[in-house]
Amino acid sequence: MKRLGILISGRGSNFEAIADSIAAGELEASIAVVVGNRPEARGLETARQRGFNAVCIPSKGLDREVYDRMLLAELRQHGVELVCLAGFMRLLSATFIREYPNRILNIHPSLLPAFPGLDAQRQALEHGVKITGCTVHFVDEYLDAGPIIIQTPVPVMDGDTVETLSARILREEHRIYSEAIRIVLGGDYRIEGRRVVLG
Ligand code: GAR
Secondary structure, three states: OEEEEEEEOOOOHHHHHHHHHHHOOOOOEEEEEEEEOOOOOHHHHHHHHOOOOEEEOOOOOOOHHHHHHHHHHHHHHOOOOEEEEOOOOOOOOHHHHHHOOOOEEEEEOOOOOOOOOOOHHHHHHHHOOOEEEEEEEEOOOOOOOOOEEEEEEEEOOOOOOHHHHHHHHHHHHHHHHHHHHHHHHHOOEEEEOOEEEEO
């Protein structure tokens, strides 16, 4: 059973969706540890309540390399084999990424490369796109940039607010993150340049 390390900064609903898929027998993996970089991250409390190892390593004021070494030590201690960023709002250093080559995933609430960075749903609304969505991709040193594993489109409705659009996207996030993890753990894919080719 592959050991996942889940990194969060806030609510943790994607973490919960992954935990639910595992509990339902839809994803063969175990969550070795949930790490949050903000003490107030609600997902850490949820993780503890659900009986997972939940660790807070506050990142405030720390140099990126220093922080990432602390993070790596925690993940290694729990034998983590695949790192899943689930609303983790920090860039990872090259040092960190080298330790987990093609073993770090991220979920982002837009159809990348559109609307990277913060507030992707607001960016989509303000740009006036009719379709946005969400993306699970491998993480490299750049922001929201690595090879794409799965994307799903989500329509933007005329009456949408950031909240209604985010909620519609989030439902799809919860579905595709587990699917992407299943693909990566299953190993039935290859990375050709920027393309992730399945089967
Ligand atoms: C999700 O919408 C995720 O896609 C987004 O943060 C939210 C976290 O929600 N991530 C990013 O914007 C990363 N650039 P959650 O804490 O409930 O999973």
